[in-house]
Amino acid sequence: MMQSGTKLLQYVQLLDSALPIGGFSHSFGLEAYTHDGTIRTTAELKQFIRSQLHSSLIRIDGLAIKGVYQAMEEQDSALLALYDKRVHAQRTPREIRESGHKMGKRLLKLARSLYPWMDFSLIDEAVQVHGAYCGITTIHGYILYQLKIGLDEAVTGHLYTSVNAYVNSALRLLPIGQTEAQMLIQKLLDDIGSEWIRIRDDDPEDMHSFGIAQEIYAMRHESLPARLFMS
Template identity: 35%
Template sequence: MTNYFLSLLQLCDSNLPTGGFSHSFGLETYIQENKVQDKASFAKWLRMYLDEQLVYSDGLACRLVYEALENNDLAKLWELDRRITVQNLPRETREGTNKIGERMLTIGVDLYASPLLQTYKRRVLESVSFAHPAIVFSIIAFQLEVPQKLGISAYLYSSISGLVQNAVRGIPLGQTAGQQVLREFQSYIQEAVDKIENLAEEDFGAVAPGLEIAQMKHERVNIRIFMS
């Protein structure tokens, strides 16, 4: 068995205590507006979220982190950390993402004792970096010698899996229906990775306005299950 395989499974496990279960990233707005109400409408929303937000933000960030580390360009790494944070306009989503990133960074330092992760954590404590889960995940995957495409695929799968589990609670969606969505999305994730491999860095941060507006509107939804 490849030496990184089990570590990668651990990073993708929904039980990894990063706090992702507390965030819907705008999905709850769509639920309360009755735009997402069952498996079919959720799958449609999730496909849009994958294609129009994850690909151009977190997914492309994963690829750019790999490239920066291959070139030993830490300045580029810190630049990506700042860019992916400041371009995340909805306050709840931005703050929630940073909390998840900080938690993943702490777990990464405890599990892998990586000097780079320790430096990253110190920069966050000094308020010169923010911490983003896509960047933390990619640093760990790179240092475990996970191939780039597999690392991006794993991160996207982890993100999709978390949203499916939140949909199970929030819609609510049955557990079997949730697993069916995950199965259906395996091919979509591969398509997304192929797309990310061919994007230019100038594409970084291109997000559908409707998703950002829904994430902003979440601050004023009537009943809140999720923090974002």
């Protein structure tokens, strides 16, 4: 039986920004914002990330993980595939869809090596029988459920990795330092918790996004004359 301390450490390992799944290659639209000068300061970056938490990340990723937990509880591969497909379909920009798919595949491959005791039959069935894409949100939830991480911790942890990814991208795009970046992450932790509490009782069927500006900027990214990131 897995000890509670070991379970916590395995969870923390999944939140590490150095996890080799390719996240460092993506800015998730932020590069387009900095390219035209829309985001130039830490204050503007903070507002951008807060808007993403409110309009997109909580309402798609948060509810999707809740749906994954429901599918895992019921051992329903069709339901698992359904929520995975809905996340994929609601990522309007092509680069964002592809990045989520690629990182999810890499995380699944890594998980098979890290957790040889884990049961991957349900996700395999979701892919082979029901055409799931294996997006990063789905795979993260799938792993955390089997690590027996509570739903609230699973969602807020996943959203923390998203915030961390934005801030790490900003370190390469904006004139901000490591200490300033960590202070920004610290300030955003309350936003993660409060945004999730606001919708945690919603049905996963209601997942949606209204981050239209971010989607437009993310679509513009692929036509930038020079790029540091793949998205």
